[in-house]
Amino acid sequence: MRLGPRSRRRSERAVPGGRRRTARIHAAAADKPRARRRRPRPFGLRTRLVLAFLLVAAVGCGTTAALTYRAARNAILEQTQDTAVGSFRRQVASLSTSLPVDEGVMREELLRIAAEGRPHPWRVYAEYDGVLRVSSTDRPESSVLTSELRTRARALGARHGSFQRVVRGSTPYLTIAVPAVFPAGQRYPSGRPTGLVLYAVMDLNVEDANIEAMVTAARDGALPALLIALVPALIAARGVLRPVRELRRAAHDMGRGRLDARIHAKGSDELAELARTFNQSAAELERSVAELRNAEARARRFASDVSHELRTPLAGMLAVTEVLDEDADTLDSDTARAVRLVSAETGKLAVLVEDLMEISRFDARAAELHADEVDAAELVRKTLQNRHWVGPGAGTGLGTGPVAASGAVVTELTDGIRARLDPRRFDVVVANLVGNALRHGAAPVTVRVYEEAGALVTEVADRGPGIPDDVLPHVFDRFYKGDPARTRSAGSGLGLAITLENVWLHGGTAVAANRPDGGAVFTIRIPL
Numbered sequence: 001m002r003l004g005p006r007s008r009r010r011s012e013r014a015v016p017g018g019r020r021r022t023a024r025i026h027a028a029a030a031d032k033p034r035a036r037r038r039r040p041r042p043f044g045l046r047t048r049l050v051l052a053f054l055l056v057a058a059v060g061c062g063t064t065a066a067l068t069y070r071a072a073r074n075a076i077l078e079q080t081q082d083t084a085v086g087s088f089r090r091q092v093a094s095l096s097t098s099l100p101v102d103e104g105v106m107r108e109e110l111l112r113i114a115a116e117g118r119p120h121p122w123r124v125y126a127e128y129d130g131v132l133r134v135s136s137t138d139r140p141e142s143s144v145l146t147s148e149l150r151t152r153a154r155a156l157g158a159r160h161g162s163f164q165r166v167v168r169g170s171t172p173y174l175t176i177a178v179p180a181v182f183p184a185g186q187r188y189p190s191g192r193p194t195g196l197v198l199y200a201v202m203d204l205n206v207e208d209a210n211i212e213a214m215v216t217a218a219r220d221g222a223l224p225a226l227l228i229a230l231v232p233a234l235i236a237a238r239g240v241l242r243p244v245r246e247l248r249r250a251a252h253d254m255g256r257g258r259l260d261a262r263i264h265a266k267g268s269d270e271l272a273e274l275a276r277t278f279n280q281s282a283a284e285l286e287r288s289v290a291e292l293r294n295a296e297a298r299a300r301r302f303a304s305d306v307s308h309e310l311r312t313p314l315a316g317m318l319a320v321t322e323v324l325d326e327d328a329d330t331l332d333s334d335t336a337r338a339v340r341l342v343s344a345e346t347g348k349l350a351v352l353v354e355d356l357m358e359i360s361r362f363d364a365r366a367a368e369l370h371a372d373e374v375d376a377a378e379l380v381r382k383t384l385q386n387r388h389w390v391g392p393g394a395g396t397g398l399g400t401g402p403v404a405a406s407g408a409v410v411t412e413l414t415d416g417i418r419a420r421l422d423p424r425r426f427d428v429v430v431a432n433l434v435g436n437a438l439r440h441g442a443a444p445v446t447v448r449v450y451e452e453a454g455a456l457v458t459e460v461a462d463r464g465p466g467i468p469d470d471v472l473p474h475v476f477d478r479f480y481k482g483d484p485a486r487t488r489s490a491g492s493g494l495g496l497a498i499t500l501e502n503v504w505l506h507g508g509t510a511v512a513a514n515r516p517d518g519g520a521v522f523t524i525r526i527p528l
Contacts, residue, residue, distance in 0.1 A: 049240060053233035054226055061225050065218040073211050077165070080119060080207050085163050085176055087118040088200045092161075092178040101128045101196060110136040110198075117202065125199040144173050144201050153177035153197045165204070172204040243271040247278060259286040296363075304360035310353045314346070321346045355494040359478065362501040369505050371420040376456050377413035377449050379423060383430045384409060384447065389438075408438065412448040419456045419528050425502040430458065432495040433522050437462040441520060454528055455508075461521040466514040475512045476500045 091113045110124040114136035117124075125135040125142055127150075133140040144166055152162045161178030180196040246263045253261035262282060265275035321343035328336040361367045384390040389409045430447070437445040441462025448459040467475060474480045479493035503510045508526035515521050 049237040050230070050233045053236060054229060057226055057229035057233075058222070061222050065222065069211075069214055069218060072214055076207050076210055077204070080204065081163065081165075081174060083119050084117075084122075084174055084200070084202055085161075087116075088113075088122070088176045088198075089161065089178055091116060092180055092198050095180055095198070099194060099196075101126075101132055101134075103132060103134055106132075106134045107136070110134060113198070113200075117200070120202050120206065122200040122202050125201070127197050127199070129195045142199070142201050144168055145175055145177075145199055149175055149177050149199075150197075153179055153199075172208050174202045174204055176200040176202075240271070243275055247275065250278065250282070254282060254285070259289055300360055300363045303356050304364070307353050307357040307360060310349075311357075314350050314353060317346050318350055352494075355498060358498055359494055359501070362498075362505075367501070367505060369422050369425070371422050371506075373418055373420050374423060375415065376417045376419045376421065376426075376458075377415045379421065379426055380413055380430050380447060380449050380458065381411070383427045384411065384434065386427075387431060387435075389434060408443045408445060409434065410444045410446045412446065412450075414450045417449065417451050417456060417528075419526065421456075421506065421526070422502075425505060429499050429502050429524060430460075432499045433458075433460040433524075436495060437464075437520070437522075440464065451528065452525075455525045456528055458524040458526075459521060461515060461519055463519045466518060467512060467520045472512060472514070476510065 095109055095113075106126055106128075110126055114122045114124045123135065123137050123142065125133070125140070125145065127133050135142070146164060146166060149162065149164045161176065163174060163176045166173045166175055177197060177199050180194045180198060243263065250261040250263050259282065262279050263275040265272050265279065321339075324339045325343050328339045331339065358367075381390070390411060434445060434447060437460055441464030444463060446459070446461045448457075448461075450457050471480075476496050476499075478497040500510050503524055503526065506526045508524060511523045511525075513521055513523070
């Protein structure tokens with residue numbers, strides 16, 4: 001919903017001092033871009049918490065699966081290996097053959113041993129002194145048997161044989177080598193090698209398939225496990241983020257002036273402590289702001305009451321000083337000088353009282369805008385003519401009045417711009433700005449009126465030294481005077497503050513800046 005001028009003014013007044021801070025921002029940084037609205041981050045705290053939880057779950061699942069796979073794989077292979085090696089050793093130990101080895105007899109023995117292979121059928125090969133090679137297959141030799149296994153089987157002292165796992169192509173094999181020995185005797189207690197070595201080759205496809213099935217099961221079970229872990233991750237993230245969201249909402253409400261915003265503190269963890277700390281700070285802030293508001297209200301009432309009480313005696317004093325001014329020429333010089341001093345100071349006091357009453361009406365939100373559609377250029381022209389800053393009929397360029405004749409005020413007014421303005425308040429705005437430029441700047445003072453981007457723009461520029469950088473942010477502050485030597489100047493110190501209030505009442509903005517070629521420039525923008 002779009003806010004009108006009065007609604008915007010109410011929202012600005014919701015926070016004490018908000019309007020004054022806005023004025024300083026306008027004055028000190030006229031060309032500063034507006035702060036951009038914060039965009040939501042693609043990886044917020046919720047996403048990061050869920051991802052961290054899932055990462056921990058994935059690492060846990062992966063580690064458990066890897067350890068389980070390793071233990072199960074070793075158990076399967078060791079069981080198969082122990083069964084095969086033990087069975088083959090017993091078969092070789094029960095082998096009955098005479099030396100030298102008869103090839104036919106040996107082949108029959110190998111076929112018998114291969115048929116009794118456990119846990120899977122074997123292919124059995126026999127080698128005798130490197131000369132005779134017999135097998136239970138149609139090939140006397142096997143490419144699966146390695147030279148390393150043969151060397152270990154023929155090594156001196158090898159009695160129980162050895163085994164080796166080999167992969168050929170994509171098929172894993174278990175190869176076993178057991179030497180045949182003579183029966184144990186007194187000379188050879190552990191038996192004497194006969195020179196005959198038997199080899200068994202058994203494929204491990206079944207065991208490999210079992211291991212692959214375990215890997216597939218672990219992989220297929222990981223995704224459901226992660227999906228199940230997502231539920232406690234979301235619950236945990238929600239529990240962590242709930243107080244954070246409440247804190248953000250409460251901070252946002254406080255930023256909009258709702259100082260009674262609080263957070264529901266539950267539990268005894270760190271987030272609950274943070275919520276309690278925030279509530280305590282908010283309560284202290286609310287109490288402090290309430291005290292400041294009460295003090296400000298009392299100060300406004302005091303200024304308003306004093307101003308009202310001073311109006312009656314000032315009216316009598318002004319009447320008396322006018323009579324004294326008329327008779328000052330008939331008095332002696334010292335008395336006449338004193339009379340004129342009293343008259344001037346009484347006039348200053350009357351202006352100050354009127355300004356105080358006007359500013360108190362703004363503070364009490366009692367100021368009203370009586371807007372009418374008028375020609376902005378004509379309104380500015382009348383303001384300047386009524387104060388004799390330009391003569392009658394002055395338009396674009398130099399005025400023709402007594403002041404304008406010396407080039408004090410230059411007008412550049414674009415006729416035909418229709419705007420909804422309060423004539424009395426806009427007159428005050430232009431008069432205060434031009435009068436301020438004439439008092440504190442240097443001639444010529446240029447007054448421009450034109451339309452830009454759907455707004456009425458009024459500029460008042462002078463050719464003086466400009467506004468110091470440390471004074472620029474405070475030019476619209478009440479009773480602020482940058483030069484301590486001007487503490488007793490003709491101004492009340494409220495002119496620019498009243499100007500800003502009147503501009504805000506129209507829904508516009510006021511900006512003070514320095515011209516690049518020297519001098520100060522005040523720019524008023526009021527929506528058309």
